[in-house]
């Protein structure tokens with residue numbers, strides 16, 4: 001039995017036994033290589049679920065939909081390791097109750113999609129340990145190294161050129177499971193703290209605010225990068241911030257549901273180097 | 277016999293246009309993005325694209341635009357209008373859907389007053405469109421009663437020649453004729469066969485969808501919740517749409533002086549309809565998605581006699597969760613809701 005069938009059966013069982021009220025998974029999209037999020041509420045509908053190597057989106061962002069978990073009922077969701085890390089962070093930051101989330105875990109390696117055993121976030125603790133050392137794809141790593149070798153001025157120019165393309169559509173924020181603020185700082189308009197104008201300064205403000213808010217919280221799912229309609233390599237910024245929190249504080253975001261948020265925690269032995 | 281523009285003479289045309297005072301803007305690739313940018317030569321043009329990721333709307337209704345500079349003094353307020361420059365522009369290699377988008381938006385910007393920021397640019401621009409010989413799976417112009425050689429919004433239509441040597445040139449407006457006058461020596465009179473147009477399948481029955489949308493009973497249909505469940509409420513589909521035109525007015529500066537700007541806004545955003553009181557009449561994403569569809573295929577037609585969609589397909593092509601106009605109108609028409 002292939003993984004897709006195995007998980008369809010499991011989803012059907014979870015729904016018909018009443019263990020969950022909803023399964024959030026992937027379905028076929030408008031072209032053969034596209035997958036779209038689907039919401040399955042009954043066992044009869046599980047044939048809509050698709051699971052293969054095109055299922056790359058981090059669906060954990062839907063867990064923070066307003067009111068979804070407030071009735072205390074459970075929800076099952078298809079997650080890759082990055083999504084499992086998101087659930088841990090959302091739990092640590094008191095946004096979701098991990099007991100309400102049934103994880104249908106899977107991994108993608110090349111064309112291969114393999115099931116991950118365990119159904120609760122805590123079951124994946126050993127996996128988290130092994131992820132610590134996993135880095136960027138070779139292609140992104142090359143780009144990250146290239147940026148690292150630039151002078152501060154060159155790097156500033158690089159980002160200026162990239163951010164000049166930004167149209168403030170906020171797709172990067174909307175798709176991100178870590179961006180759960182009910183009212184993002186850029187939407188606070190009495191008074192308007194941050195310019196809504198999408199000119200170079202405004203775009204810098206937006207992207208830097210977001211990068212800071214994701215420091216030590218980004219799980220590198222790549223959702224923002226894929227969603228950005230003007231192809232800004234957002235993954236590179238987040239990667240740099242993650243590297244910083246890992247090197248300085250030994251913080252690997254999302255390794256457990258009781259991990260303390262790195263920028264909201266003070267330890268006496270914290271190094272006192274400035275974070276950037 | 278018709279007028280032919282050969283690929284090999286395109287650079288000469290560009291020079292002629294520049295000498296006549298035009299800036300030339302065309303699809304191009306730069307910085308890992310395809311968009312309409314000023315080009316120096318034909319080699320900078322990306323005419324092989326089905327459609328650039330960004331639209332020509334950017335050059336008529338920019339994402340942020342200064343309107344007026346203000347200064348509040350003790351006894352008076354000084355203001356200075358910041359109208360766009362008068363420069364003449366040729367848009368070369370536009371696709372029929374993007375050109376139609378401009379035509380669709382004209383009545384909106386000219387409705388209760390004439391928006392000078394839009395019309396100054398419109399009047400100083402010549403749209404040279406290339407009929408499409410290829411389409412991608414998201415193109416849907418034929419579903420909204422347009423098509424790969426539809427002249428709406430274009431001043432000149434270029435039909436690619438079958439042998440790939442260039443284009444047959446058809447002028448459609450006085451502005452187009454005036455532009456052609458500047459390059460007559462670069463053209464030749466010839467009888468050449470034009471390439472066959474892109475085959476763009478009709479994806480939904482727009483008339484049927486419009487009838488369904490016009491029925492007030494369907495306004496509260498459960499359908500809206502189902503179809504928009506996965507929408508994350510980003511503004512991609514609206515900002516990349518050649519016809520979406522909503523904006524917000526913002527003052528940028530301090531209490532005493534600054535610039536009033538016109539910034540893109542989107543009906544996908546929760547903030548779009550938020551009242552000062554905190555009440556939000558469109559407080560769910562399904563209400564916002566319904567608004568987008570209703571505006572395009574019901575309200576806009578009611579007011580201006582045309583649908584606010586030119587079928588470019590960008591809303592689906594770029595949606596992070598694979599939604600879009602196509603799926604919604606397909607669902608409405610196919611299942612005869």
Ligand code: SF4
Nearest residue numbers: 176218221222223224
């Ligand atoms: S910032 Fe981007 S890569 Fe990081 S968790 Fe959010 S969507 Fe994923």
Ligand code: SF4
Nearest residue numbers: 166167169170172228
């Ligand atoms: S998704 Fe891209 S264009 Fe949109 S706000 Fe984010 S960085 Fe800007």
Ligand code: SF4
Nearest residue numbers: 507508510513544595
């Ligand atoms: S339909 Fe897609 S592009 Fe449009 S707001 Fe929703 S998620 Fe964003």
Ligand code: SF4
Nearest residue numbers: 517585586588589591
């Ligand atoms: S609604 Fe979609 S298909 Fe229609 S013009 Fe806008 S982006 Fe293009």
